[in-house]
Amino acid sequence: MDLSREIDKVLIVSIIPYFLERENFWFEKNLKKILDARKTQIFWQENTLFLEKNLKISLYFLLRKLDEMGYEKVWQVSQIGEFSQRGGIVDVFPINLNFAVRIEFLGNKIENIFRLPIEIEDEKKEKEILKKRLKSQKIFSDLKGLKPGDYIVHLDHGIGIYNGQETINKEQYYVLEYAQGDKLYVPFGLERKLSRYIGFSEPKISRLGTLTWIKTKKKVKEEAEKFAKELLKIYAKREIVTRPPYLRSEMVKYLKETFPFEETPDQEKAIQDIEKDLEKERPMDRLICGDVGFGKTEVALRAMVRVVESGYQAAMLCPTTILANQHYQNFKKRLKNLPIEFGILTRIQTKKEQKEIIEKLKEGKIDILVGTHRILSKDVEFKRLGLLVIDDEHKFGVRQKEKLKKLRAQLDVLSLSATPIPRTLYLSLSGLREISLIQTPPPGRLPIKTFIFPFSEKIVKEAIEKEMKRGGQVYYLHNRIENINSVKNFLEGLLPNVKFGIAHGRLNEKELVKVMENFQNKKIDVLIATTIIEAGLDLPNVNTLIVADSTKLGLSQAYQIRGRIGRSNVRAFAYFLYPQRLTPLAKERLKALKEAEELGSGYKIALKDLELRGAGNILGKEQSGNINKVGLNLYCQMLAEAIEKLKTK
Template identity: 40%
Template sequence: MNRLQMNLYEFLTHTKKVDILVVKNQKEGREAQQIFRYLKKPSLLLPDLRIEKFEDLRPYQYELFEIYNSFDQYYFSDNLITLIIPSATFQHPLPSKQIRKPLSLSFGDILEIELLEQIGYIDTGIVQNRGEFSFHSNRLDIYPINSNNPFRISLSEDMEIEEIREFSPVSQLKLDSDEVENIDIAPATFSLSKKRYKEILEEIENLSPNSPYSDIRSYGLWFLKDDELLDTKFKKIFHYSEIPQSKDLYDFQLEDIPTKREIYQKSNILLDDLVVGDYIVHKEHGIGIFEGLTQEKILGGLREFVKIRYQGDNHLLIPIEKLDLLSRYISATGSTPKLDRLGKGGFSKRSQKVRSRLHEIAKYIVELSAKRQLIEAPKIEKIDISPIRQQAGFIYTEDQIRAIDEILENLSKGYPMEHLLIGDVGFGKTEVAINIIYSVIKSGFQVAFLVPTTLLAKQHYTSIKSRLEKFGITIAHIDSFVSPKEKREIKKGVEQGNIDLIIGTHTILDFKFSNLALLIIDEEHKFGVKQKSKIQTNHSNIHLLSMSATPIPRTLHSALSNLKTISKLETPPNERVGVRTFLKEYDEAIIKNAILKELRRGGQVFYIFNSIAEIENKREELLNLLPSLKILIGHSKVPSKTLEREIVKFAEGEYDLLLSTSIIGAGIHIPNANTILIDGADRFGIADLHQLRGRVGRGDREGFCYFFIEDFQSLTENSRRRLKALEENSHLGSGNSLAMHDLEIRGGGNIAGESQSGHINDVGYSFYIQMLEDEIRKLTIGEGEIDEVEQDIELQLSIDGYISSELVPEERIRIEIYRRATSSQNLEDIQKIELELRDRFGKLDTPTIQFLDLLRIKILGKRAGVKFIQNRTKDIYISFWNGQKAHIKSPTRDDDDILKTILEWLKGI
């Protein structure tokens, strides 16, 4: 217990009431909260809100929600609660009790949707985050900021509440919990009268076009009047540092207060999978442009189609039940593809060529894996690793503990392990590796740690050495700055077994080892198969642990699981905080302020400018703003050794700002650089921007990321949408939320270990991965055992079948449901989709029910080898791929009878 805690302990034992305790920061706040908890006095610690006056508040929504929830408990609880408020937060306007009144909803109430907007909730179409709502088909989904889960409210036609139930933001399905009679919805901003709400909207509308405020959420606290603010005159407010000195010394055990953090649940609903204007790949017809959904009559039945434009302004309509044949085109290089011409067969030739190459790659991977299964490898016995955990200085996440256990289990099996550890930037992959290194070395073996860059080698060496050296472990590292003499000595030490752990770039692949048991590869997607297999060839009986921040494509996960074991880190460590993300028009005042803000807290800055020709001019512009700024320039034309040497100097604090092209996208981890400014952000891909943002906020210091663009008005709708997605998904672990298919491109074909950018560009990344999965699956299951590839089926039925816009109004949500429904592999999958639709949208209408039946017919027909099914009134004609034919009759011409007749016949054959 420190002196301030002693003072507070004595003060609180003699003081009956403390409304507000102002502390310097969150660290002091946690110290103070330890004393309150020891004395069993209720207290709430507010987050540290470090914002400039009149700043756009949208990036700070989670902190604001926490502040509002804390004030609500303070105002409306029967218990006396003390608010512990960091001074940075206390200096901003804070809400009064009168504008924090919750909106109460009960069974039988008449709901007014506009009241939700009035208290700051945003209509989003699909509800995944706090502060959002969605209203459709007499059903309201809402995620109160004061609730762990969102609620689904069923309404009568008169808007009377008939049912309230919790649902999962991940699956979007109702939970098994009991029906709720009433809920209190805390304002996402403030509880305002209609008149006051309209006043604020008018105020926002009258602001200049360049104003950062687009809605009440962004304007937030700044519009509050004096009578709507926390009245400090009648509150007992004390400052932690000014509490009188204690005359006595106290010493007792205090309970740790864990860092508060938002638990981010990742939804499995992926919106914006296909957006009008996107390039799209059809498995047979090739690359075209997606022009949206359209309804057309077929044989008298209304159906929905995907409209695709090809070269020569030719169009193709694809029945929606064949959506699984389409994927969004993603290149390996960000280049714009050439549209295919219908009927010319060019795409078929290209895809066959790619498939042949992928077969060779898949064969190489599978053979290598099979050979490893037959080899004996060192058995790493499980030992006590608690000393490592105890000296870490933080609590491990459940994911880290699980990953460590899984890897240690694999190491003990006696044959070579091949394990992939995946986790977003800063989620603790290195900490997992340290535990594994300790276990292997303490079992009497050596470890090699392969990294892609010199700087990363030095950083890993420094951090791992500080953790393991005290346990008698000898560590060395090799990079381009190590002298030839030192290199020879290190090489000899590794060969003789005097060095337990060697860290370095590809140079270490040529080393001879005394007793090597484990190779760890960091950022493994940056190494080719040949580089990775080189050390395995020389030491075929070693274990392999690969680490990557690149998410595995959904389609490849199951195929890879036949070849290697996989662990995922999906929860951020307690001390990690998100990166504040801002999307701004280029403004020198904002740039200057952002740089100064970072320098004042003793940090450094990255400035990304992707034009080598103009980079010197940009340096002059920055020096005009801040003449004393020490700037390092980095780009691909600077000699690599010079650049590496200077970046090491930057890491050691000799420069204030690194002005560079996007070469720092990966492999540069500088804990003291926590602000990044990206000039011309609209010219980068979303994956590149996410990766660049990952350079900052990697420790316990908050990171700031600014995306600058020249002109909002000139942005295309797609660019605007994707940049906004980055701004809004700034929380930890948001990699999967940010259009998973975009992030998958990091490293392109290198998931298979080969540089395949040309082949990826030919067919698009998603189709490339599907083909790779097919080839791996064929080889791992065995050609003799694998079913013949099911031929597609053509349905020519006079049936109305589609998900109606009356049931699901938003096209993007319909597309998302279509995408999952049409990729269903069995009748159970269709049943799950049907239950989800009923759960989310209520009673299904006839076209939607019939669309699901069409999918059931498609699944059963493909299994039976049916080529096409056609009806003429009651007569139904069925042709098989083997040439056989069938003719059946429906009892009536009604759609439901025709569908029922076909389904029953298919189930019976």
């Protein structure tokens, strides 16, 4: 170490708003007052450290104190508010200095203090970033409802198991257990260092006192920064592209007046968000997240109509033919009195029909096109495409996503997702991607009455008859294609006057669409189906669901399938049936399902699972692996910081 950089003493202050508001020269100017205050006042004793050569102090005490003062342990110090340790050497970058320092120990005594060649150019900017980090740590460290046995992440020590709270010498601590039975006591007031672990699989418990966690965190942080760069690149490209603002629309006014339901506050907010986007001079890229049946399609339809009235074309891309067909039928009904030309393009149209549609598109004779990924084929050309609506983007393949990425830079894009996303992810992306959340159910929507019974013919018969009496329809979920026909025979024997149909993934697309159309047009009373019904169908007349063996479903899947009914203001009934003999795993699932009935803790587990899926969908496969390594909350915090850092550069 360069001895010319040697210094005798150093003041280190806590990372708290009171100190972040002050410039570094304030600490120099008031050093004597601070040292005097340290002798008598608890605030200054707890929130400052004064180190000098030959001071007797244990290395362990210094590390714990830096931790308590809010400093983050890293592999290598590079910015204010960080510290690292290798053997008897501690590097720290105090928030009250423009440079980092190295403290060398010999036993329990400070042997040397050096100034490191790591400096900051813009003190104000660095402190702003730290303030934001403090704020985000509060958001991401939500410990509400944490129970002993839950996984928890400590920013500096890694993933452990929460073991409750303990009082030691009148001080309260969170107790965390790590590998090999090691325990860590975290004082109350340091919650910002803790976050609940949410991941796709069981995490590996960290070992205290090793560098593994620091290395993992460093790697994930680098990945988050790389990902943030990619996002910003797309964002920057869009910033360059300009287009004339879309006109205010008379047709949209008509749609508002003829909407058969009352708009929810969230729906209104999403519509306003899109209107503002379309009035800007740069293309929109907005994501709308909302539960099934909460009105995302209406929001998208109004955007499409506004674009059409401004002289452009709009397209809606759907992951399945069934869904494309359903949107097409619904749009036609909804817009029948408006001068708008429609088209549908999927693989089940004949070659001749497809050719006709493509020609009309080229000539601008079709205003709104609904279709599957067939829309993205080379032979499909629009005369003047303005808006692309993507329904459930995560269900498309890699090649299609690449194509969408290219389109994104020049088009207005509106993505719809029925999978909720975690609030933490929403907040970390909110500085970058426009997101609207539709979380309020439509008025008059009644909760679904859920029953959990052992399987019996009597229950099946009564449930179907009850629905038939009120003129409704039924989903009967049987998830094994091999014997689905014998289930149909059994049900026909039980209820000879009821019309049954079958839907599963091995039917060819034409047959499947035909079955779904017949069901939609009430030519079928009971649809016997596999989990294919999970994919976004909106049939308000279907208000009874019977699941023949609910032990085969995961909790979030059961929750999503249950969301297929109760789409109107009619009371819906869900019957989750189970076999008489149960395996331990099946018993567990059933117990969770029973809790989910009340929309209580089980519902929250299902929601967590779904939100995790939502996070994976938005961030992609690679980032999902990183989420697993450090937990969703810490990953989102890292991503938010990376985005903030890049944007302030």
